[in-house]
Every structure is written in C-alpha cells, then in structure tokens.
Amino acid sequence: MATMKDFSALKGLRRDLQEQEKARALALAERQRQEAAAREEANLFRHSIGQVAPLHQRVVDKTLHLPDPPLPIPRQHIADEQAALLESLSDEFTIETLMDSDENLSFARPGVGADVLGKLRRGNWVIQAQLDLHGYRRDQAREALGEFLRQSRRRGLRCVRIIHGKGLGSVNKEPVLKHKVRNWLAQKDEVMAFCQARAADGGAGALVVLLKSSERS
Known part of the structure; x- marks a missing residue:
C-alpha cells in the first residue's frame, strides 16, 4: 500500500518537472521571438534611412570683437582756432x-x-x-x-x-x-x-x- 503511494508521488513530481520545463521552453522561445523581431525592425530602419554620417561639430569663433574706438577729439585744432580768434581781435587796437x-x-x-x-x-x-x-x-x-x-x-x-x-x-x-x-x-x-x-x-x-x-x- 505504501509502495503505491510512493509511485503516485513520483509520477506527480515528474509531471510537475515536465510542466516547468515546458514553461521554460515557452519563455525562451518567446524571448528569442522578441529579439528577432527587434533585430528585424532595426534592420528595416537602417535600410530605410540609408548611410548615416556623423554631424560635424560647429566651430564657434570666440574672438572678442570690440567696438570701433571713438574718433579723437581735435583738441589741438580747437585750441588753435581759439588762439587765432584771440589774436585776431586785439584789445590794443582802437578805431x-x-x-x-x-x-x-x-x-x-x-x-x-x-x-x-x-x-x-x-x-x-x-x-x-x-x-x-x-x-x-x-x-x-x-x-x-x-x-x-x-x-x-x-x-x-x-x-x-x-x-x-x-x-x-x-x-x-x-x-x-x-x-x-x-x-x-x-x-x-x-x-x-x-x-x-x-x-x-x-x-x-x-x-x-x-x-x-x-x-x-
């Protein structure tokens, strides 16, 4: 009687192992299918856009451009004109x-x-x-x-x-x-x-x- 129960237990354990193995196989197959689909989608994308070249980095001119300096004030010219004016109108002259x-x-x-x-x-x-x-x-x-x-x-x-x-x-x-x-x-x-x-x-x-x-x- 005990022998029959042990045999039944072994059969149940084997069945459980088989179901677990079957589940792992199904999971592996699904993962492989998803990876294959991803590779196929990537290949399709590459074929659709063609050859890809890296973008060249734009060189930024960091030279500091200063504004043009103001024109020099003609101080000497102004001084000469004022001196000429003072000389041309003398206080020593009388009319x-x-x-x-x-x-x-x-x-x-x-x-x-x-x-x-x-x-x-x-x-x-x-x-x-x-x-x-x-x-x-x-x-x-x-x-x-x-x-x-x-x-x-x-x-x-x-x-x-x-x-x-x-x-x-x-x-x-x-x-x-x-x-x-x-x-x-x-x-x-x-x-x-x-x-x-x-x-x-x-x-x-x-x-x-x-x-x-x-x-x-």
Whole structure:
C-alpha cells in the first residue's frame, strides 16, 4: 500500500518537472521571438534611412570683437582756432580816429558808399540775427562775438545786431564793453560797416552791423 503511494508521488513530481520545463521552453522561445523581431525592425530602419554620417561639430569663433574706438577729439585744432580768434581781435587796437564824427559813431570800410551807411543808420536793412553780450566778461564777449560773426557769414546773413549794453552796471558807470565791441568789429574783415542802433532797436546799448555778402547769400 505504501509502495503505491510512493509511485503516485513520483509520477506527480515528474509531471510537475515536465510542466516547468515546458514553461521554460515557452519563455525562451518567446524571448528569442522578441529579439528577432527587434533585430528585424532595426534592420528595416537602417535600410530605410540609408548611410548615416556623423554631424560635424560647429566651430564657434570666440574672438572678442570690440567696438570701433571713438574718433579723437581735435583738441589741438580747437585750441588753435581759439588762439587765432584771440589774436585776431586785439584789445590794443582802437578805431577812434576812423570813426565818423557824427553822434552815431559810425564806421565804414574804405569803398563803402555814404548811401550804404546812411541806409544802415535809418534802419533800411532788416536785422536777421542778434548777439546779446549782457553779463559777459571781456574775454567771453570777444570769443562770442567772433563765433557769432563766423556763423552769420556761413548762414549768408547781411545785417545783424550786437547788444553790448550801456555800461550802467559797470564800475564807475563806464561803458567798457561798448568801446571794446567797436574796436573788435573794426578788426574783422567781414564787417563792412556798423553804427549805433536806432532807439527802437536798442539805441546806445546796441550796434547794427553790415556784413559782406557771400556766395550763399
């Protein structure tokens, strides 16, 4: 009786071993099938895209490009112009002997007709620009006057007004700047004539200046 039970147990154990072996075989077969399918898919992909070449790495230019340096300031040229301006308007020059003897203290270059100066006194010329020198020191006024005359010539202006004031605020109430302006104007070649302004245009505190004509005008 015991022998029959042992035999039955052995048969059951063998059956279990066989089933386990069968399961391992099925699992191995499935894994092999999946690997084959993966290889087939990879081959299909390679055949579809053709020959593949590696991408060349782009060389990045790391050179530092600095902005162009600003143009140098022509300091020496500016200094030379200012020096030339100061030299061209001397405080040692006086035009007292060149002035007309009338009350307007008029001035005219040689060759300028009396009719031109007369029209200037009567206000026949239209004043196109003016320079107000109130509050300027002597050197500042001299430089400003020279620059104003240069710009007026470049613009082709013919008649301008210089406001120098009556000198009532000066030391001893003397119109120092008034006399300086007349002396400076007489030294400028572009000035043809000047005279004291009419009362409506500033009277004794201003001058009306006639400039030479230019190609632009």
